[in-house]
Amino acid sequence: MSREERKYHFWRRFVSGICILFLFPALGRAAVPGGHRDTLSVAEKKDSIVEAMITADRHAEQAPSQTGHKRLEKGDFIYGNVVFSSPDLIKAIQNLPGVNAGTELMSGLYVHGGEGSDNLFLLDGVPMYQISHLGGLFSSFNTDVVDHLDFYKSGFPARYGGRMSSVVDVTTRDGDPEKYHGSFMIGLIDGRLQFEGPLVRGKTSFNIAFRRSWMDAVLAPVISMVNKGTTKGETIGGTYSFYDLNASVTHRFSRDNILSLKFYHGRDHLKLKLDTEQSGTASGDPEMNTLYGTDRLHADIAWGNTLASLNWRYRILDNLKMRTILYYTGSAADVEYYMNDWEVDETEHNTSVEETNRSRISDVAVSSDFSWQPHDSHDIRFGASYQFHLYSPSRQSLMTVDAVSDRNNSARRYLGNEFSLYAEDEMTFLDRISLNIGLRYALSGASGKLWNSLEPRAALRVECCDGVDFKVSYTEMSQFAHLISTTYLDIPTNCWLPSTPEIPPMHSRQVAGGIYCSLPLNFRLNIEGWYKTMDNLLEYSGANALFPPLDTWETSFYKGRGRSYGLETEFGWRSRALSLTAYYTLSWSQRKFDDIWTGWYSHRHDNRHKLTLMACWKISRAVDIYATWNYNSGGWMTVATHIYNPGEVFHRIYTKPNNVNLPDYHRLDLGANFRKTSKGGLEHVWNIGIYNAYCRKNVVFVAVNEREDKSLYGTGRAIFPIIPSFSYTLKF
Amino acid sequence: MKKYLKISALCLCLTVFAACEVEFDFRNLDEDPLFLLDGNIIADLSSSGSASFQMYLYAVPSAAGNREFSEEARCTLKVYRNSELIDVKDYITIESFYGLIADEYAVSPGDEVTVTAESDGFLTASASTVIPENPPAVEIACSRDGDNLDVRFSFGDNAGTDDAYAFSFRTLASDGKPGDNDPGNLVELPYGDLGSPVIDNGPFDVVWEDGYSYYCIRDDSFNGGRKEIELTFTSFPFSSDMTSYFRIEVRHVSPERILYETAVADKANNILGFVGLAPVTFAYTNVSGGSGCFSGVNTAYTDWVEIPD
Structure with missing residues (x-):
């Protein structure tokens, strides 16, 4: 075998290994930071527009003017959004209309045609960059401490900014200042412990929650068995675990003067090892001595977030409140791998690759928000924020072929500054009309270039008659940070980089409007439409790479536009024990990159129809059951329209992007909770869940194959079939 | 007990991570074949004003359409120098999908050379290139x-x-x-x-x-x-x-x-x-109506x- 053939063979193995490496864990990572601003008070819930479907009766629909807003309380994400018996906040959002989940079990949010990196995730007002563990099986938000979340997909208030497509504003609970209590959960692959109580009764409290997976413990005996069963000379090793910690201390100087210190740290760690001992005889050795070597594939991947904030809430006057946050947020992802291919022909040969990729972003920021009610009909908010960003991705690679080494190092370091100002006024007229007018100005600089953006926000609500509202909104949003990725996967090799002289900020404009009806007999119907445009989107130019080309990233991406429009409906009914909800979305999502195709073409998540049906039946105080069925039309993929084989290798000619439609996606999740309260006041909850109950093979990725008659067909691979789960929770 | 635990763990992992395959047909694929031109016209300082024309011509069937061409199918290749037709080759069979076409033409640096490939059922493929100036010392x-x-x-x-x-x-x-x-x-x-x-x-x-x-x-x-x-x-x-x-x-x-x-x-x-x-x-x-590349070379x-x- 020639040196070139050895390298070619090695390359095939390398790619296969890397694919396995990244696809097996389906490492989930998503979204984002930005200059955001948050609601003024944790306790304040005036923003609720549409209450949660299932628990609609518990929260008044106070309905200010914004379209596309949803507040989810705890009850909304513990029923029907459970995987491995762990409630999941992101899954609850993915069920909502206008939101596409992307590839199965990747916690992606593709909102109104946006990308997964276009969403602003806030944890107590602090941007979070990586929002999931284990490819989205678990979100980074521990529901034990989450109080509620506000999700915006249109009609963004001026206090939010920095991302184009949506805002997920998660608020955690302050610890109980009066008594100690907590919960303990043990599931099939993870466990959680939460405890809260007073440090100084009535004044100072804490709330701490820790979660850890023990997949490593589950995998260990499996790997041990596999190693015993494998051919002599093969050693397989691997471990995966994640953990996260939420902690907060809150001190109440008075009812109107509260100081909180909040901390979050989450980490995923994956290690893989595959060693295969080889032996052979050199053809040029007349004595036929046996030579020994080892093929190796080692990978060590770790990624996670750290957030810390000091949050001061203070009522300056009866009608003037302030919240100031000083925070740090950072995301780090480290990928290290080593591969060695040993072969022998005339002599022995070793071909190896060592690669280290570090993706890092760190922000330090301060923001102040004020809420002022000068009059009953005016609720004015204004504020400012400053963020300092440090973007510092780097990569080192060393390729060695028979002791000849080739080293490549590349790194980028950008210091970014982002400043924003906003003001908005929620005005009420004639008790039936409310109008939210806002303006946000953002200034961002990195790499010697200053970008600024003036973003008008407007939303109008008219109460046509009792229980029937009409709303319309117009918003513009800018995004100064770009998640640079060479693939469609949310993997730790992706990195955040700022807008530069060559890469302008992304910008979106969106008009939304709809009618929101509370009908008799506890029926509810909302119908909303939207039209959204996006500018300066990036699409990788398609060269082969798992790691973004740091040295040339500004010239390695096409710039283009996007548009999305559609109609989404919510229909719900509830009784005391039973609630039924249906979400349906009819949508179009398209892209236009002049360097790729002359016209508009479908985005890969241009799923025409999406339907979610949810049911929850509280059979008794002790038992409740729930079911969720998700359906959406298949996504899109680019397949070669012409294939020829001048030699041994097939060559592909691509014409229009995303030219074939993949199979439809559907899935049924079932679950039940069994509760029992002991005499001592302890509450026991047993949860049984089944993910993908009828084992639908939903396609995650596709290989293109050729039949004997030369026609093409796709072989889709589904990763997750039926997944049963069980958990036990003790609340004390 | 330990044995059963291990077997249970193995079954769980297999259940969770077992990959499943599903086959499906692609819809809406383009059915028209096209020409792929991949060639050069190579001027050589050592030769007296002539250039070597070397081109692979591929008749590429659509992935979704008929992937066989008839024995009678022919392609006509035309070569232009500064818009003047200088050669017509109307005998090229496309049954076998591809072939190498070679010839000599008199060209000079700065000349624009255009080739077109035509056949029934195909879009006309056309590409132009300019012969570069002499290479540097x-x-x-x-x-x-x-x-x-x-x-x-x-x-x-x-x-x-x-x-x-x-x-x-x-x-x-x-x-x-x-x-x-x-x-x-x-x-x-x-x-x-x-x-x-x-x-x-x-x-x-x-x-x-x-x-x-x-x-x-x-x-x-x-x-x-x-x-x-x-x-x-x-x-x-x-x-x-x-x-x-x-x-x-x-x-x-x-x-x-x-x-x-x-x-x-x-x-x-x-x-x-x-x-x-x-x-x-x-x-x-740079081939309109087809794919591939036609380029000029001065060697x-x-x-x-x-x-x-």
């Missing part, structure tokens, strides 16, 4: 370092034009200086290997095979200036009993060739793109340089 310095050969060469670039240069390296062992017409034997650099995990083109932008290996660089970083390149040929085939000589074939190529070859190299390795997990590579083409050779011991 190249200065070479060689030195031996054990089994390796260190080479340093430099050349000047035309200011104001978008130029690309391709180099091919040759050696010959001889008792006396080889003749200018002796092509020599190819020596290769460890660059541009598509089989490599990290495509390393060294100081070059792209590397391709066209009989020989060509190492190509575009002038975007040194437009109008002088470019110096240092190379090391490892395990160079020095002759033990004769003098070793070295020279470079220098090709001044039209820029569309480097764009095309770069995209082809990227596309061939884009495995994640093949399965829908990454953007595919849309190969550059020259340096003198043979004796490699000192």
Whole structure:
């Protein structure tokens, strides 16, 4: 075998290994930071527009003017959004209309045609960059401490900014200042412990929650068995675990003067090892001595977030409140791998690759928000924020072929500054009309270039008659940070980089409007439409790479536009024990990159129809059951329209992007909770869940194959079939 | 008990992570075949005004349509020089999908050459290129370092034009200086290997095979200036009993060739793109109504340089 053939063979193995490496864990990572601003008070819930479907009766629909807003309380994400018996906040959002989940079990949010990196995730007002563990099986938000979340997909208030497509504003609970209590959960692959109580009764409290997976413990005996069963000379090793910690201390100087210190740290760690001992005889050795070597594939991947904030809430006057946050947020992802291919022909040969990729972003920021009610009909908010960003991705690679080494190092370091100002006024007229007018100005600089953006926000609500509202909104949003990725996967090799002289900020404009009806007999119907445009989107130019080309990233991406429009409906009914909800979305999502195709073409998540049906039946105080069925039309993929084989290798000619439609996606999740309260006041909850109950093979990725008659067909691979789960929770 | 625990854990993992396959047909694929033209017109300083025309013509069936062409199917290839029709080839069969077409035409630097391919059921494919000016003079310095050969060469670039240069390296062992017409034997650099995990083109932008290996660089970083390149040929085939000589074939190529070859190299390795997990590579083409690349080349050779011991 020639040196070139050895390298070619090695390359095939390398790619296969890397694919396995990244696809097996389906490492989930998503979204984002930005200059955001948050609601003024944790306790304040005036923003609720549409209450949660299932628990609609518990929260008044106070309905200010914004379209596309949803507040989810705890009850909304513990029923029907459970995987491995762990409630999941992101899954609850993915069920909502206008939101596409992307590839199965990747916690992606593709909102109104946006990308997964276009969403602003806030944890107590602090941007979070990586929002999931284990490819989205678990979100980074521990529901034990989450109080509620506000999700915006249109009609963004001026206090939010920095991302184009949506805002997920998660608020955690302050610890109980009066008594100690907590919960303990043990599931099939993870466990959680939460405890809260007073440090100084009535004044100072804490709330701490820790979660850890023990997949490593589950995998260990499996790997041990596999190693015993494998051919002599093969050693397989691997471990995966994640953990996260939420902690907060809150001190109440008075009812109107509260100081909180909040901390979050989450980490995923994956290690893989595959060693295969080889032996052979050199053809040029007349004595036929046996030579020994080892093929190796080692990978060590770790990624996670750290957030810390000091949050001061203070009522300056009866009608003037302030919240100031000083925070740090950072995301780090480290990928290290080593591969060695040993072969022998005339002599022995070793071909190896060592690669280290570090993706890092760190922000330090301060923001102040004020809420002022000068009059009953005016609720004015204004504020400012400053963020300092440090973007510092780097990569080192060393390729060695028979002791000849080739080293490549590349790194980028950008210091970014982002400043924003906003003001908005929620005005009420004639008790039936409310109008939210806002303006946000953002200034961002990195790499010697200053970008600024003036973003008008407007939303109008008219109460046509009792229980029937009409709303319309117009918003513009800018995004100064770009998640640079060479693939469609949310993997730790992706990195955040700022807008530069060559890469302008992304910008979106969106008009939304709809009618929101509370009908008799506890029926509810909302119908909303939207039209959204996006500018300066990036699409990788398609060269082969798992790691973004740091040295040339500004010239390695096409710039283009996007548009999305559609109609989404919510229909719900509830009784005391039973609630039924249906979400349906009819949508179009398209892209236009002049360097790729002359016209508009479908985005890969241009799923025409999406339907979610949810049911929850509280059979008794002790038992409740729930079911969720998700359906959406298949996504899109680019397949070669012409294939020829001048030699041994097939060559592909691509014409229009995303030219074939993949199979439809559907899935049924079932679950039940069994509760029992002991005499001592302890509450026991047993949860049984089944993910993908009828084992639908939903396609995650596709290989293109050729039949004997030369026609093409796709072989889709589904990763997750039926997944049963069980958990036990003790609340004390 | 331990045994049952292990079996349970194994079953759980298999259940959770067992991959499932499902087959399906693609819909809405384009059904029209197209022509792929991949060729050069190569002017040579040593020949008197004639250029070698070499083109692979592929009749590429649609992935979704009829993938067989009839025996009677023919393609007509027309060649124009500065809009003047200079040749018609109407006998090209396309049954076998592809073939090499070669000819000689009288062209000069600056001439625009256009080719068209026509056939029933196909869009007419058309591509044009301009014959580049003569390649620049190249200065070479060689030195031996054990089994390796260190080479340093430099050349000047035309200011104001978008130029690309391709180099091919040759050696010959001889008792006396080889003749200018002796092509020599190819020596290769460890660059541009598509089989490599990290495509390393060294100081070059792209590397391709066209009989020989060509190492190509575009002038975007040194437009109008002088470019110096240092190379090391490892395990160079020095002759033990004769003098070793070295020279470079220098090709001044039209820029569309480097764009095309770069995209082809990227596309061939884009495995994640093949399965829908990454953007595919849309190969550059200067062929309207078809695909591929037609480019002009002006080629020259340096003198043979004796490699000192």
